[in-house]
Amino acid sequence: MEQRIERIKKQLHSQSYKLTPQREATVRVLLENEDDHLSAEDVYMLVKEKYPEIGLATVYRTLELLTELKIVDKINFGDGVSRYDLRQEGANHFHHHLVCIECGAVDEIQEDLLDDVEKIVETRWKFKIKDHRLTFHGICHRCQ
Amino acid sequence: MEQRIERIKKQLHSQSYKLTPQREATVRVLLENEDDHLSAEDVYMLVKEKYPEIGLATVYRTLELLTELKIVDKINFGDGVSRYDLRQEGANHFHHHLVCIECGAVDEIQEDLLDDVEKIVETRWKFKIKDHRLTFHGICHRCQ
DNA sequence: ATTCATGCAAAATCTTTGCACTGAT
């Protein structure tokens, strides 16, 4: 945890951004809830517990910054809100998601199942892939 | 074109919805711009050209209805708006997208490249897949 | 001093809703 914070701090510094207390509090919330897919409002509420003075706009600005630096990925599952998901350290691809249409749970697939597909897309469509988003909607194992 | 309208009309009737002039105008705009990925506002503006009295709310309600009936798919590429994409007739899967981060173009892949991946997900994660969303972000062949 | 970041409130966007009205059965 502390080490990941430290590395994120360095990553910010290397682009001449600071890890302010507000930003650190936000990153900690993301780390502590790595399995969830928090909206900006969710993050805001959780940060407030430990840092009540923080403003919602700061959370938005921090999440935007972290997205730019590819520390988090912004994703939208089709309800009206953007959600923010910490990238696995060292991962060069964004993981996949399983969204249950029964219970709403969102599970993650960390393995990259798209290697073969991406090769096909790159050669057949002459498209240089930089990132991907893969989400399955269906019934999770718990709901079956 | 007329035949597709006719089939959509039947599909609506089978669920006791009507193909009102407003709905037909909206569907026609979607058919005429099948290659684009129009937002509700885009659709509204285009429908207005031929049917100036239409209201934005009606367009939203129509798009919602068409989404429910799986005539169109609602998708979000990460800019703030939902976009609406006609499903290929008879297609039981949603096609894939290539979003160019240079020029913003969105190309479509109609082939289903996910068959193998879906088999793996269904068995390994015990997840019953009903739908999917696959989008690649990168550089399109025109921008390279 | 300067610069970057923050908090608050206001504004901007996108989407949904309430309601009176219309049009078809």
Place this chain on the structure above:
DNA sequence: ATCAGTGCAAAGATTTTGCATGAAT
């Protein structure tokens, strides 16, 4: 007469922006 569908305006929800203030170098 009923009832689904419509248009308009208002409300709701999410996100962004302007600006004065504050913290750090």
